Amino acid sequence: MKISDSNVEEVAFKALDSFKIEIPSWGFANTGTRFGKFVQAAAASTIEEKFADAAEVNRLTGITPTLALHVLWDLPDGLEDVSAVKQLERRFGIRSGSINPNLFQDQEYKFGSLCNPSRVVRERALGHVLDSIEIGKAQGSRDISLWVADGSNYPGTQAMRKRIVWLEEALRVAHSRLAPDQRLLVEYKPFEPAFYHTDIADWGMASHFAREAGPQARVLVDTGHHYNAQNIEQIVAWLLHTRMLGGFHFNDRRYADDDLTLGSIDPYQIFRIFHEIHAAVDDGLDIEIAYMIDQSHNLKGKMEAMVQTVVTAQELYLKAALVDREKLAELQQSCNLVEAEELYRGAFWFDVRPLTCAWREAHGLPADPLGALRASGYVERAAQERGARSSAVSSYA
Ligand code: PSV
Numbered sequence: 001m002k003i004s005d006s007n008v009e010e011v012a013f014k015a016l017d018s019f020k021i022e023i024p025s026w027g028f029a030n031t032g033t034r035f036g037k038f039v040q041a042a043a044a045s046t047i048e049e050k051f052a053d054a055a056e057v058n059r060l061t062g063i064t065p066t067l068a069l070h071v072l073w074d075l076p077d078g079l080e081d082v083s084a085v086k087q088l089e090r091r092f093g094i095r096s097g098s099i100n101p102n103l104f105q106d107q108e109y110k111f112g113s114l115c116n117p118s119r120v121v122r123e124r125a126l127g128h129v130l131d132s133i134e135i136g137k138a139q140g141s142r143d144i145s146l147w148v149a150d151g152s153n154y155p156g157t158q159a160m161r162k163r164i165v166w167l168e169e170a171l172r173v174a175h176s177r178l179a180p181d182q183r184l185l186v187e188y189k190p191f192e193p194a195f196y197h198t199d200i201a202d203w204g205m206a207s208h209f210a211r212e213a214g215p216q217a218r219v220l221v222d223t224g225h226h227y228n229a230q231n232i233e234q235i236v237a238w239l240l241h242t243r244m245l246g247g248f249h250f251n252d253r254r255y256a257d258d259d260l261t262l263g264s265i266d267p268y269q270i271f272r273i274f275h276e277i278h279a280a281v282d283d284g285l286d287i288e289i290a291y292m293i294d295q296s297h298n299l300k301g302k303m304e305a306m307v308q309t310v311v312t313a314q315e316l317y318l319k320a321a322l323v324d325r326e327k328l329a330e331l332q333q334s335c336n337l338v339e340a341e342e343l344y345r346g347a348f349w350f351d352v353r354p355l356t357c358a359w360r361e362a363h364g365l366p367a368d369p370l371g372a373l374r375a376s377g378y379v380e381r382a383a384q385e386r387g388a389r390s391s392a393v394s395s396y397a
């Protein structure tokens with residue numbers, strides 16, 4: 001397909017029909033930096049408010065039908081909270097998405113969770129993962145997104161190989177409890193909160209752990225969890241090739257895990273990732289990828305930032321869908337470097353906004369979601385209703 005072809009709208013609509021992205025409950029809550037936080041009157045502080053915000057984002061964009069839940073923040077009483085969450089699902093027309101165990105917040109995890117030298121703490125952490133799997137089953141959520149924050153801060157203070165074994169053991173047990181349609185997504189991160197070593201530092205380690213866990217485990221790529229010079233699309237290509245790619249946590253960054261809105265710093269990076277995925281699909285790879293947002297914008301309004309990211313993800317997904325991959329393959333084969341690059345970048349430069357607007361209108365959605373959010377007065381109403389209650393209690397800093 002060439003961008004100039006008359007069937008561009010048809011191709012674009014098909015691509016847009018296939019794209020959904022999950023939003024995180026914690027993206028609507030007050031969060032901060034380790035130096036403090038600036039509280040927003042309109043931020044959500046209850047799970048009900050998070051569902052309400054998610055429903056509004058879905059009303060505006062039409063592509064966010066699921067809400068990722070963080071167990072301790074959203075279901076503090078575990079399985080007992082499931083029926084209340086199901087009621088919220090019905091009331092707001094939003095389903096719960098991935099279930100995120102929390103292995104980083106409790107005092108017991110000071111020296112690690114699943115990799116803690118203490119068997120007692122490791123068992124407690126595993127118990128929480130198993131509870132989260134049960135919550136996933138009860139909610140009908142497919143994915144358990146597991147971020148293991150473990151690591152150490154000083155050389156020589158922990159036995160890295162012992163910790164590998166402990167983590168392998170725990171993941172095998174967790175995997176054995178999955179229902180046939182559930183998946184375990186293993187997230188990696190090179191540093192923070194640990195600053196010397198982390199137990200799952202990169203995609204290779206995450207792939208290893210996922211393989212050790214079992215056939216329903218995959219790797220979760222958080223775009224903020226890489227060193228600056230890393231070629232993330234190559235990592236994605238490898239994970240596609242090895243059939244280990246399970247999903248994404250999308251956000252943007254300039255330095256580390258900055259959790260900025262998507263495409264605010266480097267939209268080309270996300271385009272390149274989507275291109276690898278479209279290319280793999282064109283090649284007939286059978287892949288199931290969960291697109292999720294994991295951002296924690298501190299200064300922008302929560303709702304505006306979420307809509308911005310969702311719209312940006314949709315635009316970049318579409319731009320990458322419009323790369324003429326047949327032509328590109330010819331140019332790659334003949335090593336026609338400049339033409340190949342221009343064709344590739346041409347899709348990135350191409351303004352897809354008229355196409356996304358047309359698609360939204362065809363689906364009865366607002367052509368301009370951000371403008372429609374402003375016009376709706378939703379944020380002002382939320383600020384009035386919630387403002388009095390917003391406190392300095394943070395779910396994650
Ligand atoms: C850790 O930085 C992370 O990316 C994990 O996915 C957590 O679940 C999430 O952020 C919490 O904000």
Ligand code: MN
Binds near residue numbers: 147294
């Ligand atoms: Mn993440």
